[in-house]
Amino acid sequence: MSSSSNSSNDFITDKYLSWGRIPKVSQEIRYLEWLSDAKFPKSEKSILARGLGRSYGDSCLNENGILLSTELYRRFLDFDEKTGVIRCTAGITLEDILDVALPKGWFLPVSPGTKFVTVGGAIANDVHGKNHHVAGTFGCYVKKMALLRSDNKIYEISPNKEIELYKATIGGLGLTGIILWADIQLVSVKSGFFDGEFIKFSSLDEFFEINKESGKKFDYTVSWLDCASQGENFGRGIYMRANHSQKDFSELPKDPIKLPLIVPFNFPSWTLNNFTVKAFNFAYYNKQFSKFVKKTVHYDPFFYPLDVVKDWNKIYGKNGFYQYQCVVPRDDNDKAIKEVFKTIVESRSASFLAVLKEFGEVKSPGMLSFPAPGITLCLDFINLGEKTVKLLQTLEDLVKGFNGKMYPSKDTCMRGSSFRAFYPNLNEFKKYIDPKISSSFWRRMNNS
Amino acid sequence: MRKIVALGATSLIAQETLKNFAKDKDSFFLIGRNEEKLNEVAKNLEVLGASEVNVKVVKDVCDFKAHQEIINEADKMLSNFDNFFVFYGVLGNQKEMEEDFSKAKELLDVNFISVASFVSIVANKFEKEKRGNIAVISSVAGDRGRQSNYFYGASKGGLSVFLEGLRNRLSFSNVNVLTVKPGFVATPMTAHREKGLLFASADYVGKTIYKAVKKNKNVLYTPCFWWGIMFIVKHIPECIFKKMKM
Structure with missing residues (x-):
């Protein structure tokens, strides 16, 4: 009967990239398939387990090492x-x-x-x-x-x-x-539906105003921010808040029809420019006419709006893109996050997916866990080469100054010195690292 | 609800196909070589919704004398099964088989003779009961012989012809026979080759097999564009084809 062993099919490829498609690396691929014969791969090279490669930077890469794919280990x-x-x-x-x-x-x-x-x-x-x-x-x-x-x-x-x-x-x-x-x-x-409210806000101050009451009344809150508009439209966006619907099934709307959209190939690099990004942000802000909308929504469009577009990362072309996420503690008048956001908007290299949310106090058991009390901001940057890397370093210094931190799985540029400042538990964590495991991200942090 | 007997149940295409049936709360009798792996597949199907999953280890499908007994056992466990799927097969090494025919015979025994034996037993059962579904994985490689894999191609081509004839016979007894002809499927075996547009995921192939069984289809090319490719390949005149490097 057909079955396949792991070892005889090893191959080296540059096809397994991270979601941001930066950097491009070559790795040996092996597969984990069965629990019953799971063995730690034998090799001189270092190993890293990989899921679906949705981390944006290099934390899911192991350049010149082995990636142990779990694609087929799905039961x-x-x-x-x-x-x-x-x-x-x-x-x-x-x-x-x-x-x-x-x-x-x-x-x-x-x-x-x-x-x-x-x-x-x-x-x-x-x-x-x-x-x-x-x-x-x-x-x-x-x-x-x-x-x-x-x-x-x-x-x-x-x-x-x-x-x-x-x-x-x-x-x-x-x-x-x-x-x-x-x-x-x-x-x-009770169901896969959410009772949601969608509120347009015209400034960051208004966001904080809405946020104050929302956190207590709603289990799910998040905001989309227009990161292309300056001047009087600076900091506008849409606040989304929801709770699990308590409605009976008879009152619920139908499951949404899923239209599979695929980005079949890398878009040419001119597709995304200041004009198209601005147009997208304008359209997104104005797709909701009234200031306040209340509706019951299925979890798919509410949680996973981008999942309908398969391989959406290819919109950024073969140069890939940078994803960025930081959290900064709340301070007087939320100066910190405003300054970070202002720096981003003024750089005019942000793209369309900026997200703002307040993290809570619930503590994770994880030593190296990213979320911490404060405001988190997350967005994409078109890869403009040196210019984007410089901007990311400016943001990194800003966040460090504000006692915030950055998210490893969304990082490609952070310096090791900053990483050590962001994660004070690092020395404790190091005791538990497996000596045969490594990643491109980890080596970068240790060498900078 | 279906009562499904699946031969070669730990293969990737089998796993992906059976998942879909499990969601319909069907019952299963899984046959494979490795007990632990069979149990992993079984547990997954149970969580996905299967009403009942039994496993049976069969080390050698070419032990022909045991076939009737295995089918009897499956029939007893599922109290009269009505769906029979065959997923197993080997690729073989063309060069080795050219030099050592005993290796070619092994491949023909596994891919064609043993499958024909199992299916014949089940066909007689279904014919009497005047109902049932048989689905067997053949291959596009069986549509035309090529120098690079004609032993494998012959085993699958023979299988396709066998199923065609059987379909004709059983059509008078309300029994459906589905011949599945997958193209390139991305598996660990093919991972080192370029994953171009011609490669389909096992997940996708599994879904199409599930749909084809439910619709009582006769022949399934999956993905469907392989029908077009093979239509062209089959119609190249032999005097040209024999000179081609494929």
Whole structure:
């Protein structure tokens, strides 16, 4: 019967890039397929497990090393429909979980802006979502994990067992071992719909005004910001807030029709320019006519608006793009975030997907977890070469000055000195790194 | 709800196809070589919604004497199954088979003879019951022989012709026979080759097989553009074709 061994099919390729498609690297690819014969790969080279490569920078790359792909390691191991604990292999995606769990009344406790990420990746980056201010990060819901390390032992780790290794693995960028499976605690819901409110705001001050009341009344909050408009339109955007719908099924709208859109090839570099970016931002702001809209929405358009466009990253052409996310603590009159945003808008190199949100106080178990109390800002930059790198360094210095931090899975340019300042637990974390595991990001941090 | 017997259930295409049936709450009898892997596939199907999953280890599909017994056991476990899918097959090494025919015979036994044996047993059962679905993975490589893989091509071509004849016979008994002809499927075996536009994901191929079974289709080229490619390939005159390097 047909089956395939891992070792005989190794190959080196430059096809496995990160979502931002910068940098371009060459790596050896191997596959993890079965739990029953999972072995730590034998090689002189370093290893890094990889899910779907949705990290934007180089944290999911291992230049000249081995990437252990979990694409084919995608199976459920158990689902307790009474308690809502689902056990799955690292390659299961958040979409897979929603497909299985929602019909039984369970939902993801935390979800990032795409469902095309694996559970392994969600843990390794300790991802967060629109409900961070009440729910914390994905790592808060990992009840147990199995970690394969280079001593070829499988470690079962949890908040009660091998606690330090557990804490290091959550948000640990895949450096502590290969996650084989995890138990995720889901949350109970009535349906996959949300009762949402969408409010236009014309300035950052107005955003903070709306934000003040929203955090208490709504479990999910996020804002889209126009990052192309200066002058009187500076800081305008749309505030989105929602709760799980409590409506009966009979009152709910129909599931949205899914139109699959694909970006089949890299767009030429002139597609995105100041004019098209401005036009997009203008259109997005004005697609909502009235100041306040209230409606019940399906989770797909609410959580994953970009997932309908497959391979949307290719819009940025073969040069790729930079994604940027920082968090800065709240201060007097929110000076810090305003200054960061002003620097971005004035650079005129931001693109269309700027997102603003307030993180809450819920603490993640992860040693290297990114979210911290404060305001987080996230956006794309078109790759304009040196100019963009300079801007990112200016922002990095600004954020450092404001005692904020940056998100490794969305970074391509950060300097090691800044990383060490952002993550004071780093020395503690290093004790748990597996000596055979490394990544391009990790080497960059140690060498700068 | 269907009661499905799947041979070669740990193959990638099998896993991806069966997932879709599990969501319909179907019951399964999975046959494969490795018990632990079969159990992993089984558990996944259960979580996805399968009503019942049984596994059976069969080390050698060419142990022909055991075939009837295996089918009987499946029939008992599922109390009369009505769907029979065959996913297994080997690619073989063309050069080695050219030099050592015993290797070619092994491939022909696995890919064609053993499948024909299993399917014949099941065909008689379904014919009597006047219902049932048979789906077998053949290949576009069986549509025309090429110098680079004609042993494999012959095994799949033979299989396609066998299924064609069987379809004709069973059409009078309300039994559907589906011949699946996948093109290039991205698997660890093909990963080192360029993943060009011709390569489809196993996930996609699995979905198309699921739909074809439900629609009682006869022949499925998947992805469908392979029908067009093979139409052209089949119509190249032999005097030209024999000189081509394919």
